[in-house]
Amino acid sequence: MQDSQLVIAGVTYKSRLILGTGKYKTFELMQAALIAADPGMVTVAIRRVDLKDRSSQSFWNYLPKGLPILPNTAGCYNADDAVRTARLAREMLDTPLIKVEVIGDPKSLFPDVEGTLQATRILVKEGFTVLPYTSDDPIIARRLEEAGAATIMPLASPIGSGQGILNPLPVRFILEQCKVPVIIDAGVGTASDAALAMELGAAGVLMNTAVAEAQDPVMMARAMRLGIEAGRLAYLAGRMSKKFSGSASSPTVGLSTPASRTPQ
Amino acid sequence: MKITLNGDPKELPAPWSVQQLLEHLQIPGGRVACEINLKIIKRAAYPNTIIQEDDVVEVIQAIGGG
Numbered sequence: 001m002q003d004s005q006l007v008i009a010g011v012t013y014k015s016r017l018i019l020g021t022g023k024y025k026t027f028e029l030m031q032a033a034l035i036a037a038d039p040g041m042v043t044v045a046i047r048r049v050d051l052k053d054r055s056s057q058s059f060w061n062y063l064p065k066g067l068p069i070l071p072n073t074a075g076c077y078n079a080d081d082a083v084r085t086a087r088l089a090r091e092m093l094d095t096p097l098i099k100v101e102v103i104g105d106p107k108s109l110f111p112d113v114e115g116t117l118q119a120t121r122i123l124v125k126e127g128f129t130v131l132p133y134t135s136d137d138p139i140i141a142r143r144l145e146e147a148g149a150a151t152i153m154p155l156a157s158p159i160g161s162g163q164g165i166l167n168p169l170p171v172r173f174i175l176e177q178c179k180v181p182v183i184i185d186a187g188v189g190t191a192s193d194a195a196l197a198m199e200l201g202a203a204g205v206l207m208n209t210a211v212a213e214a215q216d217p218v219m220m221a222r223a224m225r226l227g228i229e230a231g232r233l234a235y236l237a238g239r240m241s242k243k244f245s246g247s248a249s250s251p252t253v254g255l256s257t258p259a260s261r262t263p264q
Numbered sequence: 265m266k267i268t269l270n271g272d273p274k275e276l277p278a279p280w281s282v283q284q285l286l287e288h289l290q291i292p293g294g295r296v297a298c299e300i301n302l303k304i305i306k307r308a309a310y311p312n313t314i315i316q317e318d319d320v321v322e323v324i325q326a327i328g329g330g
Binding site: 030046089092093206208209 | 291
């Protein structure tokens with residue numbers, strides 16, 4: 001079977017991996033990780049220019065050329081701030097893409113789904129391609145899709161926690177009902193988490209900390225790329241059904257051992 | 265002339281345009297967005313938008329993030 005590519009709002013991306021650009025120890029390390037991961041898109045945050053320390057301004061020099069940019073509204077705690085951030089991002093980066101993130105709680109970093117929905121509605125009306133980070137609640141996912149979200153991006157576990165997909169069941173409900181791509185966003189810790197997301201049928205995975213805070217971010221970036229590819233292929237291939245008892249892989253006839261010695 | 269720039273008080277010698285401010289700050293205009301009193305200033309309007317006394321000016325950029 002031929003695999004299709006990730007398509008969001010009519011635009012095709014070369015990989016199902018979306019990688020964050022935060023938390024790397026150095027820009028050089030980030031760049032090497034981006035090359036190893038070869039993601040379809042990278043996320044960026046929108047912040048004030050630091051007028052005292054200009055070091056952050058060289059950020060762009062380390063992004064591979066031509067890589068699609070997905071700005072986020074990280075750090076916003078209400079719809080108004082998220083909408084304002086999205087407008088600034090569009091003006092700055094000439095992209096309609098926006099990852100809407102309205103946080104409801106600083107400890108769990110769970111999304112404020114009411115604010116997320118509100119911001120999504122406003123931004124869709126303004127012509128944005130909205131990719132909302134949301135909880136794994138299938139009802140909110142449906143509301144976001146009805147509001148015109150281009151993808152649904154449920155969390156696997158809290159942002160930056162690396163706990164993996166703690167609750168696959170609601171994710172499966174969302175995958176089953178959604179017509180737009182579902183991208184698992186946040187909580188992935190290692191390659192098997194990314195593979196599991198893809199095996200469940202996700203269209204992609206968005207991650208940052210799992211790569212940036214790995215002991216070797218560049219090697220983990222490659223592992224993630226392969227994990228996503230392996231999981232996607234396994235999903236397309238269709239796994240075997242689980243059985244209660246064992247089923248021999250080798251023929252049970254033609255054994256040279258006398259049948260009397262085989263337990264019945 | 266007193267303004268607020270990225271949250272801090274800032275003194276301008278004259279009512280500068282947004283373009284003049286960015287040049288003074290040595291910020292290339294290509295990858296930033298500017299806001300005066302919460303209103304986004306389009307890039308094309310930087311030379312003709314004059315900053316007034318007590319304006320709240322924000323110069324915003326993209327940085328690493330997830």
